[in-house]
Amino acid sequence: MSEAVAHPQALAETYEPSLFGTYSKKIGMWLFLLSDSLTFGALLYAYTYGRISTPNWPTPFHSESIRNATLMTAFLLTSSLTMVLAVRASVFGNAKTQRWWLFATMACGTAFVVLHGREWSNLIAEGLTLPVFPTVPHHTASAEFSNVAQTVPQFPATFFGLTGMHMLHVTLGVIYLGIIALRRTFIPILLGLWLIAWLATPAYSPFHYGAHVLLAAAVVCGVIVWLKPKVYDSSDVEVAGLYWHFVDLVWMFIFPLVYLMSTRII
Amino acid sequence: MATTATVHAHAAPQGFIRKYIFSLDHKIIGLQYYFLALVAVFVGMFLSLLMRIHLIWPTAVLPLVGEIKPETYLSLLTMHGTIMVFFVLTTAPQSGFGNYFLPIQIGAPDMAFPVLNMLSFWTTFLAFVAMIAAFFVSGGAPLHGWTGYAPLSALPSAGPGEQLGADLWVISIAIFCVASLMGALNFITTLLDLRAKGMTLFRLPLTCWAWFVTAILALLAFGVLLSAGILLLLDRNLGTSFYVPLVVVNGTVMGHKGGSPLLWQHLFWFFGHPEVYIAILPGMGVASQVLSTFARKPIFGYKAMVYAIMAIGLLGFTVWGHHMFMSGMSPYSAFAFSIMTMAIGVPSAIKTFNWLGTLHKARIRFHSPMLFAIGFVSLFVSGGLSGPFLAQPVLDIPLHDTYFVVGHFHLIMGVAAIFGIFAATYYWFPKMFGRMMNESLGRIHFWVTLVGTYAIFMPMHYLGMAGHPRRYSQLTELAYLHDLIPVQQFMTYAAFITIGFQFVFVFNLFWSMFKGPKASDNPWEATTLEWTTATPPPHDNFGGHTPVVNHGPYEYSVPGAPRDYVMQTDPVTATAH
Numbered sequence: 001m002s003e004a005v006a007h008p009q010a011l012a013e014t015y016e017p018s019l020f021g022t023y024s025k026k027i028g029m030w031l032f033l034l035s036d037s038l039t040f041g042a043l044l045y046a047y048t049y050g051r052i053s054t055p056n057w058p059t060p061f062h063s064e065s066i067r068n069a070t071l072m073t074a075f076l077l078t079s080s081l082t083m084v085l086a087v088r089a090s091v092f093g094n095a096k097t098q099r100w101w102l103f104a105t106m107a108c109g110t111a112f113v114v115l116h117g118r119e120w121s122n123l124i125a126e127g128l129t130l131p132v133f134p135t136v137p138h139h140t141a142s143a144e145f146s147n148v149a150q151t152v153p154q155f156p157a158t159f160f161g162l163t164g165m166h167m168l169h170v171t172l173g174v175i176y177l178g179i180i181a182l183r184r185t186f187i188p189i190l191l192g193l194w195l196i197a198w199l200a201t202p203a204y205s206p207f208h209y210g211a212h213v214l215l216a217a218a219v220v221c222g223v224i225v226w227l228k229p230k231v232y233d234s235s236d237v238e239v240a241g242l243y244w245h246f247v248d249l250v251w252m253f254i255f256p257l258v259y260l261m262s263t264r265i266i
Numbered sequence: 267m268a269t270t271a272t273v274h275a276h277a278a279p280q281g282f283i284r285k286y287i288f289s290l291d292h293k294i295i296g297l298q299y300y301f302l303a304l305v306a307v308f309v310g311m312f313l314s315l316l317m318r319i320h321l322i323w324p325t326a327v328l329p330l331v332g333e334i335k336p337e338t339y340l341s342l343l344t345m346h347g348t349i350m351v352f353f354v355l356t357t358a359p360q361s362g363f364g365n366y367f368l369p370i371q372i373g374a375p376d377m378a379f380p381v382l383n384m385l386s387f388w389t390t391f392l393a394f395v396a397m398i399a400a401f402f403v404s405g406g407a408p409l410h411g412w413t414g415y416a417p418l419s420a421l422p423s424a425g426p427g428e429q430l431g432a433d434l435w436v437i438s439i440a441i442f443c444v445a446s447l448m449g450a451l452n453f454i455t456t457l458l459d460l461r462a463k464g465m466t467l468f469r470l471p472l473t474c475w476a477w478f479v480t481a482i483l484a485l486l487a488f489g490v491l492l493s494a495g496i497l498l499l500l501d502r503n504l505g506t507s508f509y510v511p512l513v514v515v516n517g518t519v520m521g522h523k524g525g526s527p528l529l530w531q532h533l534f535w536f537f538g539h540p541e542v543y544i545a546i547l548p549g550m551g552v553a554s555q556v557l558s559t560f561a562r563k564p565i566f567g568y569k570a571m572v573y574a575i576m577a578i579g580l581l582g583f584t585v586w587g588h589h590m591f592m593s594g595m596s597p598y599s600a601f602a603f604s605i606m607t608m609a610i611g612v613p614s615a616i617k618t619f620n621w622l623g624t625l626h627k628a629r630i631r632f633h634s635p636m637l638f639a640i641g642f643v644s645l646f647v648s649g650g651l652s653g654p655f656l657a658q659p660v661l662d663i664p665l666h667d668t669y670f671v672v673g674h675f676h677l678i679m680g681v682a683a684i685f686g687i688f689a690a691t692y693y694w695f696p697k698m699f700g701r702m703m704n705e706s707l708g709r710i711h712f713w714v715t716l717v718g719t720y721a722i723f724m725p726m727h728y729l730g731m732a733g734h735p736r737r738y739s740q741l742t743e744l745a746y747l748h749d750l751i752p753v754q755q756f757m758t759y760a761a762f763i764t765i766g767f768q769f770v771f772v773f774n775l776f777w778s779m780f781k782g783p784k785a786s787d788n789p790w791e792a793t794t795l796e797w798t799t800a801t802p803p804p805h806d807n808f809g810g811h812t813p814v815v816n817h818g819p820y821e822y823s824v825p826g827a828p829r830d831y832v833m834q835t836d837p838v839t840a841t842a843h
Contacts, residue, residue, distance in 0.1 A: 013463070014812040015463060016465055016466065024459045027454075027455045035447050035450075039492050042536075043493050046508055050525070050526075130506060131505030153507045153522070153523060154507060154524045161508075
C-alpha cells in the first residue's frame, strides 16, 4: 500500500493543479487545524463567558505559578525552534539529524507536560480542585485556593478544562512526533511510558487515570501503523510540524488569558 | 497506467472482509453510510410512530415500550430527533452519496485519504451503537431533546433518562463530531486536489459544489459542538458548572453554581444552525442535477446557483441567535439576528427561481427521480415560507414552543432533505447497482409520500397558530386542546399510511438490486462523469485512465450537437461553438 496522493508535479498531466499548489496531506492538516481552532475557540468563548458573567473573578496565582508557567512557555517555544530545525533537516534529506531534532522537540514537549502536571498537583493539593478530585492526603489546603474553588467554581472548571485540553494536545503531539521519528518502534516505548505514568502517580492524582490516554493512544497508533505501514518522508515531518506549531500557538492564547490575567498583583 | 498507480493507492482488495467490511473503496464506504442511514431512518420513523399513536390513544400499551409515561414520550422525541438529524440527514446525503459520487464526478480514482475515510465510517458506526445503547441502559434514553438544553442535560438526577443514557448520548454525539471532521476534511481535500484535467471549479456539477460547501460547514461547526459536548461531559461527571447555575432538583440543592444555560445554547446553535444547511445543501445539489437532467435543459443560472450555495453557507454561521429569541436576549441582538436570517431568504429564493427557470418550457421526462426532485422544490418552498415568520422575534415568541416550529422544520429540513435522498437514490441506483428500479412502484411511492407528508406536517402549522404546545404527551387533560384532537388524529392516520408506503420503497430497493432490468452505462442520458464509466464503476472508477473534461456539467439541448446532450468528456469538436 503506497501513499494515497503523490506530489502534484507528478500528476500535472492528468489532474487540475491543486487550488493551493501543495500536496493533499498538508491541506488536510491545515483543515484539521482550522477545525481544531474552532474547538479551542469554543472553549475560550466558554472561559470568557464565565469570566465576564462572574463578579469578582479571582486572581489567585502567585509568583511560583507564574514562574513555572513561564518556564513551561520557554520549553514550548524552544520546541517550536527544534521542530523547525527538524523540518529543515528533513528537507535536506538528513535523516539522522532530523530524528535528533524530533527527539529534542519531544523532550521539550514532555518537559512541558511534566511541569504542567506538577503545577496541577500543587494547585489541587492547595485546594484549587474540582468536586470529583479526591482530597490529597497529608496536605493542608491553603485557605485562599479552597476559598476560590468554593466561591467561584467557574475558576477551577475553566482552568482545568482549558489547560487540560491543551495538555492533551501536547501529549498527542509528542506521540505523533514519536511515531514519525521511530514508527512502530515507538509503540512499546509508549506502553512503557504509560506503565511508568500509571505506577508513578498516586491513586488520588487525576494523572493516575489520565495516564490511560497513553494506552488508548498506543492502541490507535498500533491500528494506524498496521493500516499504513510506510516510511515517513519529509512531507510527513512538515505536516507534523504544522500541528506542533499550532499547539504552541494555542498556548500563546491560554498563557496570558488563564495565567497572566489571573495573577495576584500585590 | 503508471500515474494512476501512484494516485490510486490500493489495489482491488480480495476477500470479503477487506472488500465489503473494512473497505478503503469510497464506493463501498458510501454504500455503508447509506445502509447505516437506512437502518437509522427506520428506527427514527418507528419512534415517531410510537409518539403519534400515544398522542391519540394515550392509554394504549405498545409493543416494545409498554405503557408510555410522559418521560417515555420525551425519550422517544429525543431519540427520534437525534437519530434523524445526525444519523440520517447528515449521514445519507453527504457521507453516503457524497462519498460515492464526489470522487467519480470530479474524475478521481478515490478520496484523497482512503484510510481516513474508512476510519470515518467506522467511527460513525461506533457513535450509532453508543446512541442505540442509550435505550437499553438503566433509566433508558435521555429526555432533553435533540438540542440537549442544559441544565436538564447536565444533571444526572434531573430525570430517569438523564443518568447513563444521557452520558451515552453526549459521548455518541462527540464521537460523531470526530467522524464528521474526518469526513469533511477528506471531502474538501479531494475536491481541491483530485479534479481531472479540465474539471475547473466552474465545470463542477452542482452536487459537488453542494457537498464541498457542506463539508466546509461541517468542518467548522462540528468542532464547536465537540467542545460543547466535552464541557457537558465535564459538568455531568466532574462536577464543573459551565452550564448549570445554582439549581434545586426535587428539593435537593445541587452542588453547581455560577454556570449559564445560555452558554450551551450559544455553543449548540452555533453548530445547530449550520447543521440545518449540512442536511439540506446536498439535497439542493441533487435537485439541481436531477432537474437539469430530466428537463433536458442547462441549469438556469449555474454561477448564480454556485454563489447562492456559498452565500447560504456563509450566512448560515451568522444566524444562530434566531433559535434563542425566547432566551431573553437583547432586542438589538435579536434584531441583528432577525435581519441576517431574512437575508438567507435571498439566496434561497435565487435557487428556487433558478429551479423553476430550469423547468420553464422544458420537455420534462417524468421519471421517479424527477418527481422527487420536483417534490423537493415543493417542500422547500412550503417549508421555507414559514421561515420569515419565525425569523421575526415578535412572531417567533408566540410561535416558538408550538407545533408551528415542528411543522416548519420537518417540511424544510426533514422531509425536503429526505426527498433529496429519494431523488438521489432513484437517480443513481442504476449506477450503484447496475440495475433499474421499478418505475411504477417509484411513482406510487412518490405520490403517497408527497401527499402524506403534507397531510402530516401542514396541519401542524394550524395547530401551532392555535396555540398547541410542542412536546406535550397528554392532550386529554387540557381543556383548550380538546377541539384540536381530531387534527391530531388525522395526522396520526396520515403517518400510518405514509410510513406504510415506505416499505414499497424498501421492497423496490432490494428487489431491483437483484431482479431489476439491467441498466446501461447512461440510462438517463446525463452528462456528468459518473455516466461515462461502466455500470457499476470498476474499483478505480474509470478503468485505469483519468478522464479529460471538455465541457460544463449541464450541456443539454445544445444547438448543433448530434444528440440533445453533450457529455463532459465529449471532444470539443462535437459542439457547434
